Amino acid sequence: MKRETPSRILRTLPREKAFYFFTSIGNYTGESASSLKEFMDKINEVDVKSLEFHFYRGDFEKWIAEILEDEGLAEEIKKLHEYGLMGDKLRIQLYTTVSNRYKK
Amino acid sequence: MKFKNNALALDATDLGILEALQEDARQTYTTIGKRLGVAHSTVYDRIKRMERHGIITKYTALIDAEKTGAKNITAIMTVFTNPKESEKVAEKLCEAPQVLEVYTSLSEELLIIAKVVAENQESLHAFIANSVAPLLGVLRIRTSIITKKFKETQFSMVNNPKKLTFIKEKHNKIGENKL
Structure with a gap:
């Protein structure tokens, strides 16, 4: 059972555990996030193609569950797949989901 | 005869x-x-x-990977780096067994160009995301997966640019003589 405590979820991760934003296989944008706060901010900044790429591969929920250890947020992001979101609608929905969790 | 930098003439x-x-490389001394x-x-x-002077570095076998049944993919990865960290990034890439070749290039930005082999697209992506992107000094990465190989040769005395120039000059002289 993983510890889902606020301090653990909000911690800053070392470089090797950060989330690196790609737009396709092997194409790194230069943007990364080392914490939930930074991840939330980057959702608004990165190329939307990068959000689509990672979202449809399930990379976001995987990183959030396995590295940030926030199973609850991972589940919420997983549920978004039902809506088939693309482009800015995906960006807005992702941001809303992550920022709601961050505010809690 | 040896040159100043210990190179053999x-x-x-x-x-x-x-x-x-x-x-x-397997032919006999007599044949040569x-x-x-x-x-x-x-x-x-x-x-x-x-061999003693390191001009001949080793004798090896060239393998056609496709015929061994290996279905690997090869990609050319261009890593844009912070110039201060570039050397270290290149050295780190050299340590990875899936990286076959590493070069640096000076264009508008300092680049590292590397040839990478992987089992499939997913393992290629995992390697780049987990082992290359996190390296200090990496700014961006562009990767092109090779879909078809048209030519691949090693540096040889036959394709040595000096020799090619010589052949070209010789060819031109023959052409001039004909006129």
Whole structure:
């Protein structure tokens, strides 16, 4: 059972555990996030193609569950797949989901 | 004869031996000697000398990976780096077994170009995301997966630019004579 405590979820991760934003296989944008706060901010900044790429591969929920250890947020992001979101609608929905969790 | 930087000066016989070895490194000293019009002992001495001076670095086998049944993918990865960290990034890439070749290039930005092999697209992506992107000094990465190979050769005495220039000049002279 993983510890889902606020301090653990909000911690800053070392470089090797950060989330690196790609737009396709092997194409790194230069943007990364080392914490939930930074991840939330980057959702608004990165190329939307990068959000689509990672979202449809399930990379976001995987990183959030396995590295940030926030199973609850991972589940919420997983549920978004039902809506088939693309482009800015995906960006807005992702941001809303992550920022709601961050505010809690 | 040796040059200042400890490089060995090669004559026509040495170059001929290198060319012969690159065509087939398993041929005998006698065969090479006959081809060049020198004794097999001369070929032996010259080869040993070039091995000692590190001109001949090793004898190896070229393998057609496709025929071994391996279905790997190859990609050319361009890593844009902070110039201060570039050397370290290149050295780190050299340590990875899936990286076959690493070069640096000076264009508008400092680039590292590397040839990478992976089992499939997913393992290629995992390697780049987990082992390359996190390296200090990496700014961006562009990766192109190779879909078809048209040519691949090693540097040889045959494609040595100096020799190609010589062939071109020779060819031009023949052309001039015809006129």
